Amino acid sequence: MKELVRLDNLWKVYPIGVDGVIALADINMSIHQGEYVAIMGPSGSGKSTMLNILGCLDRPTSGQYWLGGENAAVMSDSELSEVRNLRIGFVFQSFNLIPQLSLVENIEVPLFYQGVPRHHRHPRSRKLAQMVGLGDRLSHKPTELSGGQRQRVAVARALANDPLILLADEPTGNLDSRTSAEIMVLFDQLNRRGRTIILVTHEEDVAAHAHRVIRLRDGRIASDEFTDGRALA
Numbered sequence: 001m002k003e004l005v006r007l008d009n010l011w012k013v014y015p016i017g018v019d020g021v022i023a024l025a026d027i028n029m030s031i032h033q034g035e036y037v038a039i040m041g042p043s044g045s046g047k048s049t050m051l052n053i054l055g056c057l058d059r060p061t062s063g064q065y066w067l068g069g070e071n072a073a074v075m076s077d078s079e080l081s082e083v084r085n086l087r088i089g090f091v092f093q094s095f096n097l098i099p100q101l102s103l104v105e106n107i108e109v110p111l112f113y114q115g116v117p118r119h120h121r122h123p124r125s126r127k128l129a130q131m132v133g134l135g136d137r138l139s140h141k142p143t144e145l146s147g148g149q150r151q152r153v154a155v156a157r158a159l160a161n162d163p164l165i166l167l168a169d170e171p172t173g174n175l176d177s178r179t180s181a182e183i184m185v186l187f188d189q190l191n192r193r194g195r196t197i198i199l200v201t202h203e204e205d206v207a208a209h210a211h212r213v214i215r216l217r218d219g220r221i222a223s224d225e226f227t228d229g230r231a232l233a
């Protein structure tokens, strides 16, 4: 399978204090199309920093980030936001839906920013709502939905632009264990249909859904293993 993501000698240092805070230290890794990866590690180990860089929300301090053959590490802010809009789907722990908008309008937000006309947006967002099991809730506002339903809307929104990679930072962090399991079944289905997924979690039972687990410690990769025992290529 094609290599989608490659980090070469990647560092992230936040300019705090005299020495700065080293969040990621000399990371090297690659992720191929169709992979299902969990990033784990204790609080402060650099998980969110890594996901934010992968999602083009932030830039490394040094090193390269190759995404689909382009080096995102050297892109301008506007180039990064274009890559983000076109190629990245992001799911957050806190859903980040817009309260004033209906379910179907929330799903359409990325398409709106891409300038996709209304008559193309609507059928696509309805289809995505159906895919996440909310085809009968199209005009509901986020406050009229359960936590699990809100996260389903967020997943549908993340897929609206048919992204190269789907990123999720603690997507089950605000959900009870039963609802978490339902969301993970949805991720499993998406990965079976070919979607490349990278998620951050500190829960082993969530990570067990992924096919590969990367563990960070103090900004470095402590281990990187396929869950079925295969060796990394």
Ligand SMILES: Nc1ncnc2c1ncn2[C@@H]1O[C@H](COP(=O)(O)OP(=O)(O)O)[C@@H](O)[C@H]1O
Binding pocket: 014, 015, 016, 021, 022, 023, 041, 042, 043, 044, 045, 046, 047, 048, 049, 050
């Ligand atoms: N915006 C920021 N400014 C300064 N330091 C930060 C910032 N974000 C994260 N850090 C620091 O970088 C390290 C890694 O943080 P983070 O990536 O959030 O870890 P995790 O998601 O694994 O908890 C921590 O020491 C944290 O305090």
Ligand SMILES: [Mg+2]
Binding pocket: 047, 048, 049
């Ligand atoms: Mg975090």
